[in-house]
Amino acid sequence: xxxxxxRERLNTPKTSTWVADNIVxxxxxxxxxxxxxxxxxxxxxxxxxxxxxxxxRNAFLVLSLVIPVVAGLxxxxxxxxGAMSAQIAIAIVRYFEFGGIAGLVLTFVLALxxxxxxxxxxxxxxxxxxGQEMIxxxxxxxxxxxxxxxxFLFVVGVIIKVPKTHPMIKPDGVGVRMTVDLVPVENGGLxxxxxxIWEIPFMWAILIVFACILLLQLxxxxxxxxxxxxxxxxxxxxxxxxxxxxAMIALSIYSxxxxxxxxxxxxxxxxxxxxxxxxxxFNELILRTKLGQDFRSVGQSQHIxxxxxxxxxxxxxxxxxxxxxxxxxxxxxxxxxMGTLNTYGAHTQIGMFxxxxxxxxxASTQKAGVKHAVIGTLLFNSMFIMSPExxxxxxxxxxxxxxxxxxxxxxxxxxxxxxxxxxxxKKGKITLN
Amino acid sequence: xxxxxxxLKHVSKEYSGNKVLKDIxxxxxxxxxxxxxxxxGAGKSTLMNILFGMPVIxxxxxxxxxxxxxxxxxxxxxxxxxxxxxxxxxxxxFMLINGFTITENxxxxxxxxxxxxxxxxxxxxxxxxxxxxxxxxxRNALDILDMNIDEFLPVAGLPVGHMQFIEIAREIDKxxxxxxxxxxxxxxxxxxxxxxxxxxxxxxSQKGIGIxxxxxxxxxxxDVADTVTVxxxxxxxxxxxxxxTNKYEIAQLMVGRKINIERGEGINKNIVDETILNIKDLAVxxxxxxxxxxxxxxxxxxxxxxxxLAGQGKxxxxxxxxxxxxxxxxxxxxxxxxALNDPKTAIKSGIAFVxxxxxxxxxxxxxxxxxxxxxxxxxxxxxxxxxxGAVKLKDxxxxxxxxxxxxxxLDIRCTSSMQMVGSLSGGNQQKVCVARALTLKPTLLLxxxxxxxxxxxxKKLVLDLLKQLNNEGMTIVMTSSELAELRSIxxxxxxxxxxxxxxxLPPDAPDAEFxxxxxxxxxxxxxxx
Numbered sequence: 001x002x003x004x005x006x007r008e009r010l011n012t013p014k015t016s017t018w019v020a021d022n023i024v025x026x027x028x029x030x031x032x033x034x035x036x037x038x039x040x041x042x043x044x045x046x047x048x049x050x051x052x053x054x055x056x057r058n059a060f061l062v063l064s065l066v067i068p069v070v071a072g073l074x075x076x077x078x079x080x081x082g083a084m085s086a087q088i089a090i091a092i093v094r095y096f097e098f099g100g101i102a103g104l105v106l107t108f109v110l111a112l113x114x115x116x117x118x119x120x121x122x123x124x125x126x127x128x129x130x131g132q133e134m135i136x137x138x139x140x141x142x143x144x145x146x147x148x149x150x151x152f153l154f155v156v157g158v159i160i161k162v163p164k165t166h167p168m169i170k171p172d173g174v175g176v177r178m179t180v181d182l183v184p185v186e187n188g189g190l191x192x193x194x195x196x197i198w199e200i201p202f203m204w205a206i207l208i209v210f211a212c213i214l215l216l217q218l219x220x221x222x223x224x225x226x227x228x229x230x231x232x233x234x235x236x237x238x239x240x241x242x243x244x245x246x247a248m249i250a251l252s253i254y255s256x257x258x259x260x261x262x263x264x265x266x267x268x269x270x271x272x273x274x275x276x277x278x279x280x281x282f283n284e285l286i287l288r289t290k291l292g293q294d295f296r297s298v299g300q301s302q303h304i305x306x307x308x309x310x311x312x313x314x315x316x317x318x319x320x321x322x323x324x325x326x327x328x329x330x331x332x333x334x335x336x337x338m339g340t341l342n343t344y345g346a347h348t349q350i351g352m353f354x355x356x357x358x359x360x361x362x363a364s365t366q367k368a369g370v371k372h373a374v375i376g377t378l379l380f381n382s383m384f385i386m387s388p389e390x391x392x393x394x395x396x397x398x399x400x401x402x403x404x405x406x407x408x409x410x411x412x413x414x415x416x417x418x419x420x421x422x423x424x425x426k427k428g429k430i431t432l433n
Numbered sequence: 434x435x436x437x438x439x440x441l442k443h444v445s446k447e448y449s450g451n452k453v454l455k456d457i458x459x460x461x462x463x464x465x466x467x468x469x470x471x472x473x474g475a476g477k478s479t480l481m482n483i484l485f486g487m488p489v490i491x492x493x494x495x496x497x498x499x500x501x502x503x504x505x506x507x508x509x510x511x512x513x514x515x516x517x518x519x520x521x522x523x524x525x526x527f528m529l530i531n532g533f534t535i536t537e538n539x540x541x542x543x544x545x546x547x548x549x550x551x552x553x554x555x556x557x558x559x560x561x562x563x564x565x566x567x568x569x570x571x572r573n574a575l576d577i578l579d580m581n582i583d584e585f586l587p588v589a590g591l592p593v594g595h596m597q598f599i600e601i602a603r604e605i606d607k608x609x610x611x612x613x614x615x616x617x618x619x620x621x622x623x624x625x626x627x628x629x630x631x632x633x634x635x636x637x638s639q640k641g642i643g644i645x646x647x648x649x650x651x652x653x654x655x656d657v658a659d660t661v662t663v664x665x666x667x668x669x670x671x672x673x674x675x676x677x678t679n680k681y682e683i684a685q686l687m688v689g690r691k692i693n694i695e696r697g698e699g700i701n702k703n704i705v706d707e708t709i710l711n712i713k714d715l716a717v718x719x720x721x722x723x724x725x726x727x728x729x730x731x732x733x734x735x736x737x738x739x740x741x742l743a744g745q746g747k748x749x750x751x752x753x754x755x756x757x758x759x760x761x762x763x764x765x766x767x768x769x770x771x772a773l774n775d776p777k778t779a780i781k782s783g784i785a786f787v788x789x790x791x792x793x794x795x796x797x798x799x800x801x802x803x804x805x806x807x808x809x810x811x812x813x814x815x816x817x818x819x820x821x822g823a824v825k826l827k828d829x830x831x832x833x834x835x836x837x838x839x840x841x842x843l844d845i846r847c848t849s850s851m852q853m854v855g856s857l858s859g860g861n862q863q864k865v866c867v868a869r870a871l872t873l874k875p876t877l878l879l880x881x882x883x884x885x886x887x888x889x890x891x892k893k894l895v896l897d898l899l900k901q902l903n904n905e906g907m908t909i910v911m912t913s914s915e916l917a918e919l920r921s922i923x924x925x926x927x928x929x930x931x932x933x934x935x936x937x938l939p940p941d942a943p944d945a946e947f948x949x950x951x952x953x954x955x956x957x958x959x960x961x962x
Contacts, residue, residue: 290546291558297541300530307528308542309513431718431759 024416025362028379031408035386039393047385049266052202054381056195056272057337061354062361062373063279064326069368070287071319072299075355078122078137078320082327083347084148085115090190090332090341091152094180095168099188101197104336107190111328118144119324123317130302134365141351152176152343180341191339195269202265205273207252214245272333279326280370295319299366327354356380356409359416366420383408436463437504438643439520439612444498446479446490453479454496457669459662461612461643466634468646468654468675470687471664472742472916477647480664481614485515485522502611519611521604523618527596531589536564536571538588539603545570574602578633594626601633605642613637614645619653620744631657649742651680651954663687684948688916704734704924708765709908710877715762716932717746717753724749725932726762731877731910736903738923738940739912742951746932747912748789751879755779755786757794767876780813785875787866789882789912791859795866798855802847803836805854805865810872839868843898860891867898878902881912896922916947 019026036042061079068076089110093103122140129136156162157174164173168180183189185196217238223231255262286292294315297305306312331350335341358368360383361376384405391401439461446454454476461467471477482489483496486509490496499506502518509515529538537544545567546552546560571584580598588596597618604613615634619627634657638644646658654661655675663670663686670686710731717724724746731737741747753760756776764771772778780786788794797805810816817832818825836850843864847857854865863883870878880899884892900922903909913919919926920940928935930953938946 286559288561288564289549289552289559290544290562293537293544293562294542294558296533297530300532304528304530305542307512309516310542 022362023419024360024412025375025379028360028383028412032379032382032386035382035390039386039389041392042386042389045261045265047382048202048262050385051378051381052205052268053266053337054384055377056269056276057334058330058354058357058381059276059374059377060279060330060333061327061350062330062357062377063276063283063370064323064330065354065358066283066368066370066373067286067295067319067326068323069358069363069365070292070299071295071316072302072366073126073316073319074134074137074365075358076137076320076323077134077351077355078126078140079323079327079330079354080141080347080351081118081122081144082115082324083331083350084144085118085324086111086328086331086335087148087341087343087347088114088151089328090182090335091168091176091180091343094182094190094341095162095166097188099183099190099193100185101193103188103190104193104332107332108329111332112325115325115328116321119321120317122324123320126320127313127316138351141348145348148347149344176343178343180343182335182339182341184339190336193336194272194275194333195337198270199267200270201256201263201267203252203255203262205268205270206248207256210245210248210252214242214249217242217245272337275329275333280374283370291315291318352409352413353380356412359412364416364420437461438463438465438502440501441480441484442499442501444480444483444496444500446476446483446496448493453667454483455668457498457664459669459672461645463641463643464638465660466638466644466646466658468648468658468661469664470648470651470654470661470683472687472914475664475687476667477664478616479667481522481616481645481647484509484520484614486511486513516607519609520614521607521610521612522614522616523597523600523604524616527593527600529588529596529599532587534585534587535575535582535599535602536568536584538599539571539574539584539606540567541603543607570606571602574606577605577636578602579629592626593621594623594629597622597626597630598633601630601637605637610642612643612645614647616647617649618646619648619650627653649952651683651949651952654683655680680949680954681945684952684954685943685945688944688948688951704732707733709733709767710910711763711765712750712754713763713765715750715753715760715764717749717758717760719746719749719752719758722746722749722752723932724753724760724929727929727932727934729927729934731908733908734903734906735925736899736909736911736923738919738926739910739929740914740916740919740926740947740951741929741935743914745930747914747929748881749932750929751786751881751910751912752788754784754879757786757788777813780809780873783874783876785809785870785873785878787863787870787878787880787883789885791862791866791885796854796862799853801851802840802845802854802857802865803832803850806836806839806868806872807832809869813873816872835872836868839872843868844894858891859887860895863887863891863895864898867895871902875907877908877910879910879912882914883911884913884915884918892918916951 061083064079064082065076068074086107089107092110093099093107098106122137125136125140126133153175156176157169162169162173164171168176170177181189182191184191185193220231220233220238224233254260287296294305294310297308297310298312298315302312305315327350331347334350335346338346357376357380358373359376360380361372361374363369363372363376387404387408388398388401391404392398394400437460439459441457441459444454444457445452457476457480459467459469469477469480479490484500488511491510500509501507507518509518509520530541533541545563546557547563549559549561552560568584575582575584575598578598578601580595580602582591582595588599591599601613604610618630622630631653634644634646646654648654658675660672661675661678661683662672663683665687708730710729712727712729715724715727721744727746727750729737729750739747739750749758752758753773754764754771756774756779760773762773764773766782766784769782771782771784792798797808800808807817811818811827815825817828817835819828833850839845840847840850845857845861845864845868847861854862857865867880867883883895883899887895896918899909899911903922911919911923916926923940926938926940926947928938928947928950930951935950935953938950
């Protein structure tokens, strides 16, 4: 019972290496760099413009996956249900031709109860399919998709009477059109309703973001100085981060002052960015509450949580509801940026792509954080931007790159799940020691 | 008495007509350490389940008798009720979350929170955790136990001894804890850790907490307890003041049985002075039944009994030899070195195994009796196969005739050889297992828990069968939790304790000898390890 033992324990070598832990992320970094090497058509400006717009489109959706992982539900492919709720809300708002910021807020408000209700049902289903939540979440997407199509292709028009002449409705008066124009915000629509509120140049955004990161690192060091034992941190990581942020700050200040080529990169939407930051902060703060602690307890061991008197089922349902609601808001942010609603297709890929992005960021089915979501979104979309370029320059055919995308998406999910099982087996293996 | 804390009055419990507890009365005073001792299946766990209002008790029809806490009769319907009455339990398997810090574990679901901006709207569950206060509370609880480990460290990787203390800290951190149950707390601890724990238990009792201490280690009971209650086969044998007794007496009371299966004739038959199986320093990683270095030799024609308490490693021995769990060491069989971790070789060289896990490892429940009997022989020895060169087909006729012969020989009660094994009774299932082992024509038969879960009549049949096989020249190593049956057919009995051979006894040794050896309290004579 002495402290020497505990000190010793802190220094015990880790069982897994850094490379093994981050193998998926490293593959994607390598892929992107490879893309830059082989393709000559990609300028850094094009790449960053694409990347930033894709990031602001997708990050919220990926972040919505974090809570279910913490609560032990694994990767919630069921965020597709949230996306459908969002599309229902958008359809309602567009049908009555609301638009602008007020229309957007209305969409968010409408999506909340719809997604909440569906999230409740999804959560209840996960409780019935304990241990197979991920497969159940995949299946629930297909099932929900059927209901969604029933609603949009049949109920609208046959049960809910709508005028044939409405631009959203198919010419025969039954069902919603394949694509619905969301109409630019200047013309009273939803397109860019969020993004256009306030935009700043890309390098300014870089400056602000990295200044924040630098401050965070300094705070970590300061906190550790005050109480070294309680607030431990990875010294090399903090130093690398600090150095990187300083470099980026210098670069952004330089390009702002000299008005370099980097200033032509498309401006970034501030409000969208703030919402993403808000969800990041929320994901972190919720873990410091009683509810968050319950998420973690349930995620770590349902049995022990149950014995300790935590209502496991209810906690899991709350986690699912939160995830579904955030996903629906994420889908709204996605669609207002796209400008058109692909009524029967916009939601189908969301689950797979978001999950893949999260995994690329280094998350697993049991461990995920804001960091993984952000890094994952960046890396995953880099791959998306680069793969047609690689296809074009290597095989003279951009379409091959397109196949490659699909291959990478499913490959990465398979690899991450495989690695996870492999690691669990290794841990669970009975040995003589 | 006025300082009576808990009294169980005439408590009985039935599981589907089977009385597992008969009229137990126990009195626990404030600050008393009350030891509870008994063999596996003596009813200790059932008694504690009743005390904790475990759902399993109420779904099987509740219990008879009354429980009083501080003189008032209480009805404990759920573990939550038990907690409210101030009953705490330190579990044998740790209820700790590995990824959490010590504080988080101690405060699990009893976290201290403080309001924040959103909590007034969304309710108490969104209040922020007050980590500082939680750490302070955890610190206090750890200080009571003299643990100067940092409370903000993660639990993963702590030595088991520390984990045990964290469990205790969690219980004493609960407000109003009056009764604390320790379920074999020292079973997983090293000696020094166990000593610390016993000191902590003493300290807690001085604070007026009543302690129920379940243990197999007699020395500890003598050392720490004030009173000891012995249970045997669900009956309350005796409650004694520890001062008025000694470990020999307790051991005898624990093991002693009224009914002993009679030892029949035919003993000391054709044992040849030739070692058939020689085990040197065998270690087996069977979860819950770890073997930590056993040396043992078996002579041709013997029946060797392997006894000991649950979790001490007696089941690991046979499983290790057969390669079912990872094993290390040297095993010599009929003069040849036996490759470990390779079931196929073990079976091929002439060892057959009847597993204790009849329904998991032993049988294909949805297959017929005849397939079950022939299965291993088909896989290992290529028996019962018609060879067409590239393809091999099952020789159904041969299997059928062999199965029918076995059914006759072993008296398996069934409608036909095509009956599903799953629909047979436990005793007959066991015989199918034996039949399959015999089909391999082994020279050495390892039998684990052959009578587990079967009724008394069938037990006798299985034991008689083993005896008969032995008379026909087969060497048998039989592992069993039931000492009485080992004593009824074995030539000598090896007692395993803490993964090692504690000693070897003749079947007619006195009860107390067995009791002491099983609880590991006799390290002087007869120890081979």
